[in-house]
Amino acid sequence: DGGITQSPKYLFRKEGQNVTLSCEQNLNHDAMYWYRQDPGQGLRLIYYSQIVNDFQKGDIAEGYSVSREKKESFPLTVTSAQKNPTAFYLCASSIPPAGPEAFFGQGTRLTVV
């Protein structure tokens, strides 16, 4: 079955450490996205990529980095520069960008202590 997989579901890290969240899809989707959700708030766009080797900043990109070396994979690194990294992170993919065929991962809940 085709789908989008985020791992792990829960992640704990010490303050000051970089951490990478995984997002893999086998849907042959060109576009992939990362969103962040804080308690009681809506989802906000961190980064998106419409093709391999290209990506753009979203609304809250500071303190995050991404890569898109393969069509299937769009990992998100939460760097030590991110002041409030504890949040829920959601990955999505679609074809065409934000098009009618869109799938969402189950999310990763990151807690930094």
Added chain:
Amino acid sequence: KNEVEQSPQNLTAQEGEFITINCSYSVGISALHWLQQHPGGGIVSLFMLSSGKKKHGRLIATINIQEKHSSLHITASHPRDSAVYICAVSGNQFYFGTGTSLTVIP
């Protein structure tokens, strides 16, 4: 201004009640999505709609493209339906509502 508005923000129902959650949007879309998120849990995609109506078990989703409005209905609600329900639209990017927190009391 939010591109996607949901109502109500919070909803409490007795087990067995019929529930409706509404979503209005202001942008052009290619599809609308209903997502479910249990407390402390991940996201589950319930429906993806571009027209008409879809049904899955006790859940029904409808969309009116002309009115830019969608509804999610839950028939015979159950405590396990307690979750946050999020409306999202695909336009030139994704836009998300802030969610409706549903609590179903036994």
